[in-house]
Amino acid sequence: MLIKENIDTADQMMTTAGSLALVGPPPSRDATVVKRLRDAGAVILGKTNLSEWANFRSFHSSSGWSGRGGQTCNPYALDRNPCGSSSGSGAAVAANFCAAALGTETDGSIVCPSSTNGVVGIKPTVGLSSRAGVVPISHSQDTVGPMARTVADAAIVLSALAGVDSRDGATEASAGRFLADYTRCLDLDGLKGARIGIPRKSYYGYSEEMDKIAEEAVRAMRDAGAVIVDPADIPTAQEINSDPAEFEVLLYEFKADLNAYLATRRDLPVRTLAQLIEFNEVHAEEELKYFGQEIFLLAEEKGPLTEQVYLDALERSHRLSRQEGLDAIMDQHQLDALVAPTGSPAWPTDLVNGDHYLGGSSSPAAMAGYPLITVPAGYSFGLPIGITFMGRAFSEPTLIKLAYAFEQVTRARRPPRFLNTIDY
Secondary structure, three states: OEEEOOEOOOOOOOOOOOOHHHOOOOOOOOOHHHHHHHHOOOOOOEEEOOOHHHHOOOOOOOOOEEOOOEEOOEOOEOOEOOOOOOHHHHHHHHOOOOOEEEEEEOOOOOHHHHHHOOOEEEEOOEOOEOOOOEOOOOOOOOEEEEEEOOHHHHHHHHHHHEOOEOOEHHHHHHOOOOOOOHHHHOOOOOOOOOEEEOOOOOOOOOOHHHHHHHHHHHHHHHHOOOEEEOOOOOOOHHHHHHOOHHHHHHHHHHHHHHHHHHOOOOOOOOOOHHHHHHHHHHOHHHHOOOOOOHHHHHHHOOOOOOOHHHHHHHHHHHHHHHHHHHHHHHHHHOOOEEEEEOEOOOOEOOOOOOOOOOOEOOHHHHHHOOOEEEEEEEEEOOEEEEEEEEOOOOOHHHHHHHHHHHHHHHOOOOOOOOEOOOOO
């Protein structure tokens, strides 16, 4: 296996989140997810490049770029972007460098690179897998999950990750709700009788190529026996896209959580977000050559997590995504899952202007802390496109069942050819 380079390993490998500021002695302790993998018999081959600081430094970043690792390429077409922030993990799995990899997600960072690199990605419920020893963005939204070429492989890895960890209080919510073996959920007939909702508003329509593949995926699910409820729009979809609550929460939590993490890395000279900002300014030629650190600056301005602005934003983010969002539409139609395109085909990497991101479907579940699974669904000009299954908290068994049945019915995945550019 390969591990995203924002996850601690107590060996000879550094954990830098892609930043030159954290180059130095490795951590003194494995992240809990790494320890569990080793205990399960996994061999950790190395670490993967990522979007520096998990893509939470600038509004104009190029996904897959870090000061330490440079630019990750998409193995389907090397001039195309691998998406972020778990870009190296997605590319490495697709390229057969490893059996599986670990990624982390705050909003889209497992499912987007999984989709654009043509692999399966599971973004678990927040609290199903431990974040102890992981460079953070947000304790409300961060989660660690597997990326693999098949649903079965991803389920095997998830089985090793899941469970309560005394080092991460959020995992207490998973007590009695996680499985020791998620491969029990692999069901060839998993779509028969399943009620699948199609949230068209906001999550379809921004890419014609993507829409065509998504419609084929919905037909395949219907043909496999699923009951398709179409449309099943998330009532708060437009508010989720436009309300600043999520970003406000992330800014506050990033400063607090990152400072707490850096305090555990006692041998590094950089110990706070303020010092990181200063480091980047001093090393601007290496770190700020292509894009800035405006998100860092916004986060540094935030106060403690006791401030009412933060508390109000957190409440609004959860309410829009949970009670008034995913829970509302799933209750209304008694759904087992919602299904939407994961995102558009990969865009050309552009270090000058940054990402050409058209849209995605990860935000409702990200804000809610609910799970997602993306599975390869088809190709546009040789570029992969995935379909996302989303559901309620700790509904991984249901989502794995549905995703596996879809995968087996469609068998859409094709290996990459490492083209210099796409075939037009």
